[in-house]
Amino acid sequence: MPEGHSIHRLARQLTDVFANQQLAVSSPQGRFTDGAALLHGHRLIRSFAHGKHLFAEFSNDLYLNVHLGIYGAFTFGGDERFTGASSIGAPRKIGEQEDHSQELSAKPPAPRPTTRARLVSEHGWADLVGPTICRVLTADEVARVRSQLGPDPLNPDADPQAFYARARKTSRPIGVALMDQKVISGVGNIFRAESLFRCGIDPFRPARECSSSELEALWGDNKHLLEIGVRVGRIITTEPADRPGVSEYEAWPEHANYVYHHQGQACLRCGSTIALQEVAGRKLYWCPGCQR
Known part of the structure; x- marks a missing residue:
């Protein structure tokens, strides 16, 4: 499932290419026909993300709300x-990886x-497939959805106190x-494992037993790592000192992460063997030496 940085990149891309343009909105599959009819012919004002939810505001005060889930794209x-x-600040054709071989056509x-x-403007289009959620909401409904979510470190108005x-x-493990x-x-899953490693926190410790400084460190580190993800387009969590001579744009995949998908390998920092265990239905990676 795409993590938060990907949804923020997507929101920026939609705004970049469609803002203030009248869009033809349709549902070729037929499962979003009624919603598409509500948005068809209206201008897209802006798009923004809250966590893994994407919101696109239209000129008729309605919002397209999308959650990609596992299969959406x-x-x-x-x-x-x-x-x-693009989300890394350089004008280029939209996409995580530009395909120069693709024929250009409006x-x-x-x-x-x-x-x-399907969203179609005068000069381009965007197709959505496989989302968990694809619906039209009013402004009040958007506010209700966001009120049920935890704060998003990438949003300027996010309140870390709500996270703390x-x-x-909760007595559940912090992981x-x-x-x-x-x-x-x-x-x-990746940001979870990597931030806990970087902060030296045992993923199995009950969340309510984490100190204020540890929770603050987790908030700050996730914010930092998410911002790198938005800029680079990939999840890069290693520090330059741990990948000498390898830039953040060249780090993926071999030098990108400390513990994620490194089970059975030696920790870069202490030499302990990276562990893997399924917890609450998800794979959890950690270093028993660094995260006591």
């Missing part, structure tokens, strides 16, 4: 004018049978609490 295409500032291809929603308070109320989107939004 957006694909983009367009002509030579379908460009915009006319979208025939939709796939699974295309839930919710963490202190489980960090995956609860009602506790903190946007943190997934």
